[in-house]
Amino acid sequence: MCRIISTLGELHQSLNLINHSSRQIKMFRQNKKRISSRRHFSDDNSGSQFIMGQPGSEAERRLYDKIYESKLSFYELPPQGEITLDQFEIWAIDRLKVLLELESCVARNKTAKETETIVKPLLQKLLPFNTDSLEDKKKDYYSHFILRLCFCRTKDLRDKFLRAETLLFKLRFNMLTSQYQAKFVQSLDLPMLQFISEDEKMELSQELYQTISPQLQFQLNLTDEMQRRQYFQNERFIKLPFESVIDLVGSRQVFLKKGFAYLPQFQQLNLLSREFAQRLEEELLRTFQHLPHLNEDDRLIPILTHLSTGYTISDYQQYSHEFGSDAQEGEINSQNVYSKEISSNFPLCAKNLFSGLQQHHHLRYNGRQQLSFFLKGIGLNADDALKFWSEAFTARGGNMTQDKFNKEYRYNFRHNYGLEGSRISYRVWDCRTILSKPRPARGEFHGCPYRDWNVDKLTSELSSMKLTSTQVSSVLESCQKNEFTIACTKVFESTHGQTGMEVDDQTHIAHPNLYFERSRQWQKKHSNETE
Amino acid sequence: MTEEENGSPNEAAKPQPPSSSDMQYYYQFIYPFKQIFNWLNHSPKPGKDMINRELAMAFRSGAYKRYNSYRSVQEFKSQVVKANPDRFEIGAIYNKPPQERDSLLKSEMIPLEKELVFDIDMDDYDTFRTCCSGAQVCGKCWKFISLAMTIMNTALIEDFGFENFLWVFSGRRGAHCWVSDKRARALNNLQRSNIIDYMNVVKDRTANKRLALLRPYHPHIARSLEQLKPHFTAIILEEQDPWRDDAHAMQTLLPGLHDRNLIEALSRYWKAHPGRSSKEKWSDIDAIAAKELKISRKQEFINRLRECKEDLVISTLYPKLDVEVTKQTHHLLKAPFCIHPGTGNVCVPIDENFVPSKAPRLIDLQSEMELRNHDISKTSLQPFLDAFQRQINKLVKEELSNVKRDREEDDGQIVDF
Numbered sequence: 001m002c003r004i005i006s007t008l009g010e011l012h013q014s015l016n017l018i019n020h021s022s023r024q025i026k027m028f029r030q031n032k033k034r035i036s037s038r039r040h041f042s043d044d045n046s047g048s049q050f051i052m053g054q055p056g057s058e059a060e061r062r063l064y065d066k067i068y069e070s071k072l073s074f075y076e077l078p079p080q081g082e083i084t085l086d087q088f089e090i091w092a093i094d095r096l097k098v099l100l101e102l103e104s105c106v107a108r109n110k111t112a113k114e115t116e117t118i119v120k121p122l123l124q125k126l127l128p129f130n131t132d133s134l135e136d137k138k139k140d141y142y143s144h145f146i147l148r149l150c151f152c153r154t155k156d157l158r159d160k161f162l163r164a165e166t167l168l169f170k171l172r173f174n175m176l177t178s179q180y181q182a183k184f185v186q187s188l189d190l191p192m193l194q195f196i197s198e199d200e201k202m203e204l205s206q207e208l209y210q211t212i213s214p215q216l217q218f219q220l221n222l223t224d225e226m227q228r229r230q231y232f233q234n235e236r237f238i239k240l241p242f243e244s245v246i247d248l249v250g251s252r253q254v255f256l257k258k259g260f261a262y263l264p265q266f267q268q269l270n271l272l273s274r275e276f277a278q279r280l281e282e283e284l285l286r287t288f289q290h291l292p293h294l295n296e297d298d299r300l301i302p303i304l305t306h307l308s309t310g311y312t313i314s315d316y317q318q319y320s321h322e323f324g325s326d327a328q329e330g331e332i333n334s335q336n337v338y339s340k341e342i343s344s345n346f347p348l349c350a351k352n353l354f355s356g357l358q359q360h361h362h363l364r365y366n367g368r369q370q371l372s373f374f375l376k377g378i379g380l381n382a383d384d385a386l387k388f389w390s391e392a393f394t395a396r397g398g399n400m401t402q403d404k405f406n407k408e409y410r411y412n413f414r415h416n417y418g419l420e421g422s423r424i425s426y427r428v429w430d431c432r433t434i435l436s437k438p439r440p441a442r443g444e445f446h447g448c449p450y451r452d453w454n455v456d457k458l459t460s461e462l463s464s465m466k467l468t469s470t471q472v473s474s475v476l477e478s479c480q481k482n483e484f485t486i487a488c489t490k491v492f493e494s495t496h497g498q499t500g501m502e503v504d505d506q507t508h509i510a511h512p513n514l515y516f517e518r519s520r521q522w523q524k525k526h527s528n529e530t531e
Numbered sequence: 532m533t534e535e536e537n538g539s540p541n542e543a544a545k546p547q548p549p550s551s552s553d554m555q556y557y558y559q560f561i562y563p564f565k566q567i568f569n570w571l572n573h574s575p576k577p578g579k580d581m582i583n584r585e586l587a588m589a590f591r592s593g594a595y596k597r598y599n600s601y602r603s604v605q606e607f608k609s610q611v612v613k614a615n616p617d618r619f620e621i622g623a624i625y626n627k628p629p630q631e632r633d634s635l636l637k638s639e640m641i642p643l644e645k646e647l648v649f650d651i652d653m654d655d656y657d658t659f660r661t662c663c664s665g666a667q668v669c670g671k672c673w674k675f676i677s678l679a680m681t682i683m684n685t686a687l688i689e690d691f692g693f694e695n696f697l698w699v700f701s702g703r704r705g706a707h708c709w710v711s712d713k714r715a716r717a718l719n720n721l722q723r724s725n726i727i728d729y730m731n732v733v734k735d736r737t738a739n740k741r742l743a744l745l746r747p748y749h750p751h752i753a754r755s756l757e758q759l760k761p762h763f764t765a766i767i768l769e770e771q772d773p774w775r776d777d778a779h780a781m782q783t784l785l786p787g788l789h790d791r792n793l794i795e796a797l798s799r800y801w802k803a804h805p806g807r808s809s810k811e812k813w814s815d816i817d818a819i820a821a822k823e824l825k826i827s828r829k830q831e832f833i834n835r836l837r838e839c840k841e842d843l844v845i846s847t848l849y850p851k852l853d854v855e856v857t858k859q860t861h862h863l864l865k866a867p868f869c870i871h872p873g874t875g876n877v878c879v880p881i882d883e884n885f886v887p888s889k890a891p892r893l894i895d896l897q898s899e900m901e902l903r904n905h906d907i908s909k910t911s912l913q914p915f916l917d918a919f920q921r922q923i924n925k926l927v928k929e930e931l932s933n934v935k936r937d938r939e940e941d942d943g944q945i946v947d948f
Contacts, residue, residue: 207750214745242691243722250728252749259692259714407593422637438854439734442658454740454786 064137070184071130071176072169074276075144075283083142089303092150094126095143096307099164106167107432107510108486112219116171129172150308152288157308162284166277173269185268190275196239196262204255204262208237211255212264220266238263238271245270332379334388342378345519347488347512348449348461349434350374356445361398366437366446368409370429372416377428377513382417389413430511431485450475450484467494485510496522547875547894551591554870555615557893560900561907563868563916564608568601570867570923571621573711573930577603580644585622585629587863588614591872597622597863598629617872620863621646624716642861647693647715647723649730650864651679653704655851658783659773666873668704670886671770676706677883678762679850682755683708684883686730690751691715695926697919700890702871702878707864711926713933720859727857733849741787742842756841759848767809767847774809777801784812787843789835796823816840867919879915880922891915 060081067073083091101122105115123129127143128136144165151161173181201208209232216228242261248254248270254261263271294300336342343354353371357363363371368389375385393400393409411420418425431448440447449458455476462472471494478487489509496519509515549557572581587597588611596614601607611619622629623642632640653660653668653676662671680698687693687710696710718726732752733742744752767773774780780801785794796819801807807815816836826832856862869878876890891911903909907916 210747210750210753213747218745243718246722246725249722250725252729252751255750256690256729257692258689441655 060138061134064134064141067141068129068137070187071180072172072184073141074188074279075141076279078145079138079142081138081142083138085299085303087139087142088146088300091139091143092146092303092307094139095147098122098127098168099147099161102164102167102171103160104508106163108483108508112170112174115167116174119171120175123171130175146304147307148284148287149291149294150304152284152291153308158281158284158288162277162281165280166273169276170269170273173272185272188272188275190271194239195236195265200239201237204257205232207255207257208232208262208264211253211262215253215264215267236265238265238268240271245274247274332375332384334380334384334391337375337378337380337388341523345516345523347509347515348491349447349512350516352449353445357392360443361393361395361400364444364446366440367444368412369416370434370437370446372413373426373428374512374516376417378516382414382419385417386410386413428511428513431488432510434512435484448484448488450479450487451482462491465491465495467491488515492518547892548873549870549875549893551615553875553893553897554617555612556897557870558608558612558615560905561896561910561912562608562611563919564611565604566916566919566923567866567868568604568607569927570711570919573713574927580624583625583628583643585625585642585861585863586619586866587622588616588619590614591617598632600629602628618869619866621866622863623861644716645860645862647710647718647726648856648862648864649683649708649710649727650701650853650856651676651706651708651850652701652853655853659767659771659847661771661773666703668887670888673886674762674766674770675848677885678759678766678848680706680708680883682758682850683730685754685758686751689754690729691726695922695929697867697922698881699867700876700878700881700885700887701865702869702876702890703874704887706881709864709867713930718860723860724854724858727852727854730850731852731854733846733851741789741839742846744842744845746838748841752845755849756845759844763844763848764810768813769810772809773847774812775806777805780809780812784843787846788816788839790820790824790832792824793820793836868915877912877915879912880919 098119101119102115105118110118127140129140131137147161147165151157173184176184209229212232212235213228216222216231220231222228222231239260239262242249242254242256242259245254245261245263245267248263248267249256249261253267254263256262332342343351346354350371353363353367353374356367357371372385372389375388380388389409390402390405393405394402414420416426434446435448435451437446440452449461453461458476458479459472462475463469467475471490475487475490475494478484478490485508489507492509492515493507509518568577568581569575571584572578574580582600582602584600585597586599586601587595588599589595596616599610601610623645626641626643627635627639629640653672656672656675657664660672660675663669684696687696687708693710693712693715695712696708696715699707699709701707729751732744732755747753748756774784781798785798788794788797793816797812797815800815800819801812820826820832820836856864865878867878867880870876870893871878875893876887877893877896879890896910896912899910900907907913
């Protein structure tokens with residue numbers, strides 16, 4: 001990578017181009033020939049909505065002071081200064097590291113508080129805010145926009161980026177003093193922040209208190225009833241259509257009455273982050289639509305591509321092709337998938353599905369999907385999958401005919417492999433997906449045993465997997481804290497000769513197929529050693 | 532309610548699967564196409580709510596044809612009569628007529644609106660249902676569904692402010708709810724799944740885990756509990772009596788309690804005295820707790836026990852809703868007045884007083900038609916058609932006044948300028 005300092009004229013134009021309306025694009029095109037004189041933008045638009053100025057100039061300083069007046073930004077206008085290629089890359093990578101850590105906290109089901117503790121040092125080091133340094137402000141601003149370029153290209157990338165950035169926004173908001181919080185809220189000028197009158201609050205006080213009391217206890221740590229009452233006395237409520245705070249409706253964190261939600265002020269961040277996410281989502285789409293116009297040479301594209309693949313490294317799907325080359329073609333087929341050699345590598349969720357399948361010679365829809373994708377992920381090809389399922393469903397003891405199977409289920413399994421209907425080759429389910437599905441009812445086997453099984457059943461299963469009682473209680477403890485993927489990782493480590501290790505980003509398992517792959521690798525290595 | 536009205540399981544479940552010529556006759560002479568059209572169209576004049584609406588047909592052969600759409604009542608009727616499906620289902624309103632789908636890019640077809648729908652199925656009550664099993668249903672277990680309707684009605688009106696909704700018998704052992712308010716139709720997927728989460732208090736239906744809801748209850752749950760409590764003794768403890776079976780009580784009643792010693796004491800007691808009724812077992816909980824246990828912090832223990840019992844009332848009786856049906860705008864759901872292919876029942880609009888044995892059956896309608904000179908208004912379907920028409924009138928009127936209000940607001944703005 002060439003490390004020369006570049007004025008990056010084209011980059012600035014590109015950034016503008018991508019983030020601005022077609023009017024400006026047209027303007028850009030007309031002036032294409034004169035592009036080398038990037039002053040075109042600076043001159044023609046001075047005093048307009050662009051962010052500009054010579055690096056380090058007084059104008060630039062003033063500009064960023066203004067943007068970060070209340071410490072946080074909604075990143076409304078794209079930057080248009082000059083940065084070096086080095087800065088371009090390093091800034092982006094640093095922000096990415098922070099976002100990755102956030103993602104990983106989410107995957108490990110960390111609470112907001114824990115996430116803050118984990119990410120804060122990283123944030124301080126890589127992406128400090130709340131400072132007066134111009135460099136830091138610029139870094140934050142530019143890195144956000146560079147990553148927009150990286151992650152606008154597919155829906156998956158956009159969603160991931162959106163989630164992580166929104167989380168970062170929330171985290172930072174919570175780190176502000178209430179004075180700056182108020183200042184920031186004011187600067188946004190949102191129309192919907194209407195507080196209810198004291199009379200209305202009195203009238204609904206019982207319902208309102210009932211609604212927020214658990215949150216006061218668990219989110220704000222007001223363990224004492226008196227404290228909570230006190231807090232409630234002073235709290236103000238915002239009344240707005242329930243659609244505006246829909247995220248809080250599902251978890252019943254707001255009181256609803258006749259289509260209105262009553263939002264306590266301490267929850268207003270939800271409103272802000274929703275607004276933030278909504279705007280960013282629109283902007284990302286717009287960036288995506290303008291991406292083809294990015295008249296870029298080979299300096300930036302490789303960086304952008306490199307960054308966006310790096311981002312998904314924690315995602316099993318993205319490097320599954322590596323496994324493909326690792327596992328020989330056809331290594332797993334409809335027969336040996338039952339073998340001890342293969343099945344001993346299954347995570348508990350897959351084992352559970354297998355035993356359900358063998359018991360009932362059938363699985364209900366969600367179970368079929370979960371197991372079918374898992375098997376697809378471990379390398380069972382479409383033909384073998386069909387063979388596997390038809391044999392399992394029509395096996396003796398069940399009462400399904402081959403005809404019925406072909407009529408009612410064949411399509412389903414072919415569909416999963418992208419051979420029917422819209423011909424999408426569906427992605428293999430990760431733990432997040434599995435945990436987001438409806439929980440198993442009686443006679444269903446999908447889901448996550450660490451969430452769905454009761455303590456007794458889980459304990460006896462874990463003991464049969466030869467976990468010591470200390471290990472079992474450590475797993476149960478994670479289940480208690482809703483850290484199901486941690487629980488699973490602990491089980492992996494206990495059964496694969498790794499003990500006493502802290503579950504961190506490197507070892508954390510948030511994908512059933514990752515469990516399988518690691519277990520299989522371990523198994524192969526182990527058998528080589530013993531040979 | 533007398534025993535007769537309750538109906539024995541056998542009688543209610545006597546299946547009358549219609550033949551394809553029965554279905555032909557029904558679509559030709561009885562099915563209320565015009566009403567369904569107006570109900571989905573929210574206006575008597577064909578508009579985009581119906582023209583761009585997906586309807587899907589399911590056939591006897593197992594074939595399923597999606598993305599049909601119709602521009603008029605006449606086309607709607609003639610196409611359904613011609614295709615003669617077993618049943619047909621209603622989907623979303625798209626940005627373009629779904630029948631043009633083949634000539635469009637798939638990404639161009641976007642589901643915009645649909646009624647907010649809920650689906651309650653008796654299956655999900657099986658853990659506590661003893662009077663019937665599987666596809667059977669009787670007046671006793673239908674009380675689960677009636678009670679679910681009551682709870683849902685209150686929440687839809689009081690919490691969400693919806694006014695126009697319709698319950699429809701699913702034809703065998705469940706009910707569907709269609710919320711037609713403009714605001715409900717416009718909900719996106721995220722909003723729909725949050726509403727179903729709000730409603731679905733009992734997520735884990737396996738019932739071998741303690742519900743452990745946060746305290747104090749959210750006002751919706753607190754209110755629902757008050758609505759359910761009066762029925763718990765009659766429905767669960769007396770009629771269904773699910774815990775007379777000792778093994779079942781150990782699996783589904785004991786895990787709901789919070790105290791290990793209490794659970795052990797009860798399980799010892801029930802092993803020594805097998806076959807006690809649910810009612811006896813329920814009162815055993817308090818009795819054993821008072822007698823056998825040395826409890827240090829008494830008041831706290833009693834409070835927690837009361838909370839466990841409240842959670843148990845919720846977990847046995849609170850509505851159990853299918854998540855997938857509600858979650859997505861483009862999900863399809865069987866149209867009202869279809870014939871259930873298994874039972875021959877008409878899927879009629881219902882209220883809390885309905886029992887499945889009251890549902891008209893196609894076979895009866897056919898003979899009534901013959902007897903009464905082919906006059907539908909003299910058949911047993913008419914009261915259901917009347918109820919449906921009242922709902923449509925209310926909906927259309929509401930819709931018109933909305934349009935008017937919007938227009939006036941627009942005009943107002945223009946004057947302002």
